[in-house]
Amino acid sequence: MGKRVKAALVLLAAGILFAAVFHQDKAGDIPVSGGPDTQELLKSKEMTRFRQVSMYYSEREKPLLKLTKQTLNDAADLNRMLFQNLRLHGIDLVFFSSPKEIEAFSKLSNITGFYSDETRMIGLLPEERERLLKGEGFAVFLYERVLIHEYTHYAFHEKLRELGSEPEDYPLWFHEGVAEWAAAHDTAYVRALPSVVPFAKLKTDRQWQKMREEDEADIYLQSYYMIDELVRKKGKSVILDIMKETAEGHTFEQGFKAAVNEDISQFEEEFRRKYDHEKTALCDPMPFSLLMNGSLLSCAFGWHLHLALDRGVKG
Ligand SMILES: [Zn+2]
Numbered sequence: 515m516g517k518r519v520k521a522a523l524v525l526l527a528a529g530i531l532f533a534a535v536f537h538q539d540k541a542g543d544i545p546v547s548g549g550p551d552t553q554e555l556l557k558s559k560e561m562t563r564f565r566q567v568s569m570y571y572s573e574r575e576k577p578l579l580k581l582t583k584q585t586l587n588d589a590a591d592l593n594r595m596l597f598q599n600l601r602l603h604g605i606d607l608v609f610f611s612s613p614k615e616i617e618a619f620s621k622l623s624n625i626t627g628f629y630s631d632e633t634r635m636i637g638l639l640p641e642e643r644e645r646l647l648k649g650e651g652f653a654v655f656l657y658e659r660v661l662i663h664e665y666t667h668y669a670f671h672e673k674l675r676e677l678g679s680e681p682e683d684y685p686l687w688f689h690e691g692v693a694e695w696a697a698a699h700d701t702a703y704v705r706a707l708p709s710v711v712p713f714a715k716l717k718t719d720r721q722w723q724k725m726r727e728e729d730e731a732d733i734y735l736q737s738y739y740m741i742d743e744l745v746r747k748k749g750k751s752v753i754l755d756i757m758k759e760t761a762e763g764h765t766f767e768q769g770f771k772a773a774v775n776e777d778i779s780q781f782e783e784e785f786r787r788k789y790d791h792e793k794t795a796l797c798d799p800m801p802f803s804l805l806m807n808g809s810l811l812s813c814a815f816g817w818h819l820h821l822a823l824d825r826g827v828k829g
Pocket residue numbers: 525526527663667689690693
C-alpha cells in the first residue's frame with residue numbers, strides 16, 4: 515500500500531493559515547508523532563499529561579498550565595457537543611518559547627498557534643505573555659480562543675477519522691468556520707463583514723492563502739458567519755450532519771444538500787444577500803471582565819479573533 519500524499523489543512527493561528535502536506539497510509543490511520551524534528555523540539559521541555567493531552571512546556575509557561583487545563587476542559591465539552599461520541603486519541607500540546615522556535619518548526623512566520631495532524635500536535639506561542647501571566651482579561655480571552663480554535667481542528671480531524679472521511683473533502687471555509695465558530699460563538703464582538711468572497715474561492719489551501727492577503731476580505735470572519743448562519747437555520751447538529759452525509763460517499767456539495775436541505779448555491783445567494791447588506795457591526799455587550807482596557811468597549815473597534823491577532827501580518 516503506497517503512501518498517499520494529501521494536500522492538507524493544518525490550520526490557523528493568528529489569522530495565518532499554517533498549511534502543510536502530510537502523509538497517511540490510509541483513512542483511519544492515526545499518524546504517529548515523534549519524528550526527529552519533534553524529538554529535537556521536545557527534548558528540552560518538561561511534560562505533564564492532562565486527559566489525552568501531553569503538554570510540553572518550559573519553566574516560563576508553567577504558570578499557564580492551570581488556565582490551559584481549564585481551557586482544554588472547555589474545548590473538550592464544546593467539541594463533545596459538536597461531534598458527539600468523540601473518540602480522542604493522544605495529542606501533544608507544545609508551548610513554543612519564541613517566534614523563532616515556532617517558525618523553525620513550522621516553517622511559517624507570524625503564527626501564534628497551529629494544529630498539525632501530521633505531527634499530532636497543537637502548537638502555541640502565547641501572545642501578550644506578560645499580560646497573560648498577570649491574568650489580564652483580554653489577553654486571557656485571546657489565549658483561550660486560539661487554543662479552542664486549534665483544539666477544534668484536532669477534534670474535527672479525529673471525527674473525520676472515525677467517519678472514514680478525508681480532510682481534503684471539505685472546503686477550507688468549513689474547516690476554518692467550524693474552528694472559528696467553536697472559539698467565538700459565545701462571544702459578543704464580531705465585526706460586520708467587509709465583503710462577501712464567493713464560496714468557490716474559499717475551497718483549497720492555495721485559494722485560502724491568496725484570499726487571506728486581500729485587504730478587502732476577512733475570510734476567517736466570513737467562514738465564521740457561514741457556520742453561524744447554518745447553525746441558526748438548522749441548529750448545532752448541522753455541522754456533524756454535513757460531515758456524516760459527506761462521509762457517506764458524497765461530495766461535500768451533496769453532503770451539504772442532504773444535511774441542510776438546500777443547495778450550497780442557494781445558501782450562498784441568501785448569505786450574500788444578508789451579509790452584503792448587514793454593514794452594521796453587531797455590538798452586544800462583552801462582559802467587562804474580558805476586556806483588557808476600556809477602549810475596547812467601543813463598538814468601533816469591534817472584536818474578532820483574527821482581527822485582533824492579525825496585526826503582525828497586516829501591520
Ligand atoms: Zn484554523
